[in-house]
Amino acid sequence: MDGKIIVVTSGKGGVGKTTVTASVGAALAKQGKRVAVLDMDIGLRNLDVVMGLENRIVFNVVDVIQGRCKLRQAALKDRRIDNLYLIPASQSDEKSVIKPQNMTWLCNKLRREYDFALLDCPAGIEQGFKNAIEAADEAIVVCTPEVSSVRDADRVIGLLYARSITPRLIVNRIVPQLVEKGDMLSHADVVDVLSIDLLGLVEMDDAVVVSSNTGNPLVQQKESRAGMAFNRIAMRLDGHPDLPVEDPMAGRSFWQKVGKKLGRKNRTAKR
Amino acid sequence: MMMGLHMSHPDPPVRLKGVGDSLWITMDASLPVEVLKKELCKPFERLRHQAVNARIILDPGEKALDEPLLEDLSTFLKNRFQVGRVSRPPAPKAPPEDASTRPDPENGWLYQTEDSLVIAGRVRSGQKVEARKHLVILGDLNPGAEAIAGGDIIILGTLLGTAAAGQPDNESAIVVAMDFRPTQIQIAGYVAAGMSSSAGKKPEFASLDNSRVVVADYTKDNPFKRLAWPEVR
Numbered sequence A: 001m002d003g004k005i006i007v008v009t010s011g012k013g014g015v016g017k018t019t020v021t022a023s024v025g026a027a028l029a030k031q032g033k034r035v036a037v038l039d040m041d042i043g044l045r046n047l048d049v050v051m052g053l054e055n056r057i058v059f060n061v062v063d064v065i066q067g068r069c070k071l072r073q074a075a076l077k078d079r080r081i082d083n084l085y086l087i088p089a090s091q092s093d094e095k096s097v098i099k100p101q102n103m104t105w106l107c108n109k110l111r112r113e114y115d116f117a118l119l120d121c122p123a124g125i126e127q128g129f130k131n132a133i134e135a136a137d138e139a140i141v142v143c144t145p146e147v148s149s150v151r152d153a154d155r156v157i158g159l160l161y162a163r164s165i166t167p168r169l170i171v172n173r174i175v176p177q178l179v180e181k182g183d184m185l186s187h188a189d190v191v192d193v194l195s196i197d198l199l200g201l202v203e204m205d206d207a208v209v210v211s212s213n214t215g216n217p218l219v220q221q222k223e224s225r226a227g228m229a230f231n232r233i234a235m236r237l238d239g240h241p242d243l244p245v246e247d248p249m250a251g252r253s254f255w256q257k258v259g260k261k262l263g264r265k266n267r268t269a270k271r
Numbered sequence B: 001m002m003m004g005l006h007m008s009h010p011d012p013p014v015r016l017k018g019v020g021d022s023l024w025i026t027m028d029a030s031l032p033v034e035v036l037k038k039e040l041c042k043p044f045e046r047l048r049h050q051a052v053n054a055r056i057i058l059d060p061g062e063k064a065l066d067e068p069l070l071e072d073l074s075t076f077l078k079n080r081f082q083v084g085r086v087s088r089p090p091a092p093k094a095p096p097e098d099a100s101t102r103p104d105p106e107n108g109w110l111y112q113t114e115d116s117l118v119i120a121g122r123v124r125s126g127q128k129v130e131a132r133k134h135l136v137i138l139g140d141l142n143p144g145a146e147a148i149a150g151g152d153i154i155i156l157g158t159l160l161g162t163a164a165a166g167q168p169d170n171e172s173a174i175v176v177a178m179d180f181r182p183t184q185i186q187i188a189g190y191v192a193a194g195m196s197s198s199a200g201k202k203p204e205f206a207s208l209d210n211s212r213v214v215v216a217d218y219t220k221d222n223p224f225k226r227l228a229w230p231e232v233r
Ligand SMILES: Nc1ncnc2c1ncn2[C@@H]1O[C@H](COP(=O)(O)OP(=O)(O)OP(=O)(O)O)[C@@H](O)[C@H]1O
Pocket: A010, A012, A013, A014, A015, A016, A017, A018, A019, A020, A041, A122, A123, A172, A173, A174, A202, A203, A204, A205, A206, A208, A209, A212, A226
């Protein structure tokens, strides 16, 4: 196999990296891909909790890197979705136990075992971030419609381009009513400043919180708008790059092709 | 001129960073060629398809990079990783009196040989562009990004970040942008923040008037309209 390593990052904390990693991972697996999701937030793990797997953890990613177990031993099979595996973070170590060269080694192993490996990056642009992007092939930048989040996402995009990694954007936690009233940045404003390809728009959705408390995957809930948005994001990542991005501001059944219109490619960095 | 977009690493024998549309390799050219090739493989294996057709610049730092070695490494990288053109770094200084030696247009901004600087693209948060004299940006300056110039700053796009013109003490410098919504403006030693006479979306410029930064509509109050004769800025 020659899988893809995708890092999910944002700069700012709490904008939805872990949610995106879990949901997009689940959606890709539902589409029949072999998927690993890795919690790279060493010391502050929570991807396991969101996926409802915390009580099964025996080994973690630091154990794999330090040779205490095999990759397969650390990979926990999801309870509800086939082909989805979680490689948890270590809760007791510090980010500095992992070195960039360890990541190159680990990602090469992941490419052989999985079609997609999604790395849930810690917030910030320090060691943990540098580790997570070290060997990534692609990046998903998650951003909320807030000025501070856009600023941090922009910083991260610059750092990714400097490493020749092409980022794509997910705008998360959009509240159409607030945008309508002019109390929230519109996704068009966000895309305008960041000017990278748009991968998807995800609304604020109570089902996100419920799902992370019950462990019932968001992407299996047909009535969840966020869940459906994540399913479409997974399709764009895998085989349907031109699937139109649904505009949360447009009428409920109206599909608008904003991907091409707003996702102006920034071609300054060599791919 | 510098752009602050590179992350620092400890010092491996071969380092790679993206610079503009090229990959810039800093390497210790005194190492045996086999070792160099082995070290070169590491970053390129990581980049894989992204290195295909990429322009490569081999920078030996202080040391010399002789022609046979350049040739050898170039062939190696092309065969192994399908890279595009491989070259040395552009010469740092062109003799200023010889107008025919233009800087390499694609990498001109790396080593500024002229006083004024024109760049295209988007300057992002955390990045900084500096010019000794005038600075022209064909693109946007994002929030959190900085533009610094000894002379004028002209932005043919949206100014959202911080622009410091006339540094350190040129009080006649101006800042012009097609869409003028800066975080902060500095001219010579004077600082102003959050001042746009409109909500942006039209060309405006900032200049000094009695030790105060003022903003005006560029199309209406173009400060150069009344000059009797075109002059060099
Ligand atoms: N679309 C959404 N609708 C509603 N709530 C959301 C949405 N996306 C994320 N959240 C909630 O926001 C909070 C932060 O999300 P998450 O943990 O995914 O962010 P993070 O970027 O991983 O944070 P950290 O930087 O701390 O790792 C969580 O409580 C999550 O349930």
